[in-house]
Amino acid sequence: MASGELTSKEYIGHHLTNLTYGRHPDGTWGFAANAEEAANMGFMAVHVDSMGWAVALGVTFCAIFYAAARRATAGIPGGLQNFVEAIIDFIDDLVKDIFHHTNSMVAPLALTIFVWVFLMNLMDLVPVDLLPHAAYLIGIPYMKVVPTTDPNVTMGMALFVFALVIFFSIKQKGVGGFVGELAFQPFPKFLAPINLLLESVTLLSKPLSLGLRLFGNLYAGEMIFILIALMYVSWVTTPVAWALQWGWAVFHVLIITLQAFIFAVLTTVYIAQAYDSHSEEH
Numbered sequence: 338m339a340s341g342e343l344t345s346k347e348y349i350g351h352h353l354t355n356l357t358y359g360r361h362p363d364g365t366w367g368f369a370a371n372a373e374e375a376a377n378m379g380f381m382a383v384h385v386d387s388m389g390w391a392v393a394l395g396v397t398f399c400a401i402f403y404a405a406a407r408r409a410t411a412g413i414p415g416g417l418q419n420f421v422e423a424i425i426d427f428i429d430d431l432v433k434d435i436f437h438h439t440n441s442m443v444a445p446l447a448l449t450i451f452v453w454v455f456l457m458n459l460m461d462l463v464p465v466d467l468l469p470h471a472a473y474l475i476g477i478p479y480m481k482v483v484p485t486t487d488p489n490v491t492m493g494m495a496l497f498v499f500a501l502v503i504f505f506s507i508k509q510k511g512v513g514g515f516v517g518e519l520a521f522q523p524f525p526k527f528l529a530p531i532n533l534l535l536e537s538v539t540l541l542s543k544p545l546s547l548g549l550r551l552f553g554n555l556y557a558g559e560m561i562f563i564l565i566a567l568m569y570v571s572w573v574t575t576p577v578a579w580a581l582q583w584g585w586a587v588f589h590v591l592i593i594t595l596q597a598f599i600f601a602v603l604t605t606v607y608i609a610q611a612y613d614s615h616s617e618e619h
Contacts, residue, residue: 495548
């Protein structure tokens with residue numbers, strides 16, 4: 338879908354609209370024809386493109402690592418084995434530096450988050466018109482291919498991490514210990530209501546910052562690619578757009594990697610904090 342076929346506003350709106358499935362006002366279920374219909378579908382609507390690409394990239398991650406494991410050898414390793422082992426060693430060393438407790442799930446979780454988020458972010462480097470146009474040719478009106486530009490995806494992941502933090506906090510300290518840390522720190526016990534308010538805000542800010550940081554950075558990056566694509570309208574602006582696109586793509590490689598790294602690191606830090614006790618720190 339070329340930008341020349343639409344106004345700039347329509348072009349941007351099209352690229353920022355998800356393929357949404359949900360319930361119409363008349364009670365029937367189906368795909369939304371436009372952004373307004375998608376918004377009216379409410380909470381139970383599903384962003385089919387975001388979910389589909391997220392699942393597909395998760396399966397891709399599993400397939401790559403499974404293939405590397407199947408081909409692993411104690412002799413001279415191949416390129417894929419070297420690549421996968423380098424990522425695993427990097428994440429394992431990272432977790433050992435942050436998480437000083439015993440939990441065999443934390444390192445695999447950090448590895449999964451890092452690779453999966455990186456693959457989802459990597460879709461931001463696919464030309465913005467390529468896959469939406471291909472989908473349009475087969476009758477699919479909308480196609481957002483970067484799952485991490487959808488707050489439902491990033492906040493869903495952040496809430497899962499938050500649930501793990503609560504689970505491990507209660508498992509390690511018990512319900513009383515968990516509530517006690519919220520109510521009796523950092524001020525004296527008679528200021529429990531103030532402590533509870535402050536600590537609850539701190540606790541709830543973790544999933545918000547985790548999900549919104551990833552969403553905000555990737556959404557901004559995708560928006561810049563879309564704005565650059567609008568410049569492909571004449572022979573005068575096309576060379577400039579081409580240079581900007583490649584320059585931003587090179588810089589964006591750093592951003593997508595860094596955001597995946599930050600999500601994995603913060604997940605590990607938050608779980609480590611769930612294990613830590615204030616009484617141990619004083």
